[in-house]
Amino acid sequence: MITLYDCEFTEIPGKTISPFVAKVRIALNYKGIPHKTVFVKPFEFAARCAELNLPANDVDGDDPPRNKFPIIHDSTTGQAVCDSTRIILYLDRTYPDTPRVIPTGAEALAVAFDDVVRTHIAGATVASLVTRNALWIDETSKAGYHQIVETMVIKMPVEDFFAAPEIEKGIWEKAEAQFGVVDKLLQKTRLVSNGTEDGLYLGGKTVTYADICIGAVLTWAKRTLGGAGQEHWQRLAGWNEGRWVKLHDVIQAYTTIHE
Secondary structure, X not given: OEEEXXXXXXXXXXXXXXXXXXXXXXXXXXXXXXXXXXXXXXXXXXXXXXXXXXXXXXXXXXXXXXXXXXXXXXXXXXXXXXXXXXXXXXXXHHOOOOOOOOOOOOHHHHHHHHHHHHHHHHHHHHHHHHHHHOOOOOHHHHHHHHHHHHHHOOOOOHHHHHHOHHHHHHHHHHHHHHHHHHHHHHHHHHHHOOOOXXXXXXXXXXXXXXXXXXXXXXXXXXHXXXXXXXXXXXXXXXHHHHHHHXXXXXXXXXXXXXX
């Protein structure tokens, strides 16, 4: 059994928002690998990792490496693995009878696509999304989370961000152009590969690594933009002939949380 460690947000449906954890969960469900989710409060995670001897993330370049979601522990092999892309590669290699997500030899392409998503999809919307997430953090983690958002992301108090709605509106206006960059990349990929097959997913009728990466961010966005942020989701839904909301809707079949 695989245990997937996730960051707990008790005030939202499903308790989870992390796109990186969602990426792993989508892959696990797509592959049909039995697993369970264990939720940990954000500022209790380092202590839990030390208690369970779970590894720090050495991929992101932090000095020293820090404990970050997601981490899995596989009781079948005894392995604990961190970083979403590394975890998916581990699943591909350890469970070869399940659908492969990252083709053999395409590891560098997967890492490159991670940067595309981080820059043009997640990066374009992160200031809006993490600030809205700050409204849902429980009291035990609120001060620490607000400090991170205010000093590292929006450079202002959360209250000031929401007091000036033109700030968030500007974020989403710029995001449209960034999503358009990825849309053009995907269109060109289809042309170069002579792809003519229509389907639900970015590559046709089969789930690809691109679907999982972007679908995870879109899942985060939809969860976050419910209620007061709905106007921004509706804006996103109209971009690029509805490509993104269609992908979001079909990828939800693989977002079930098993506890």
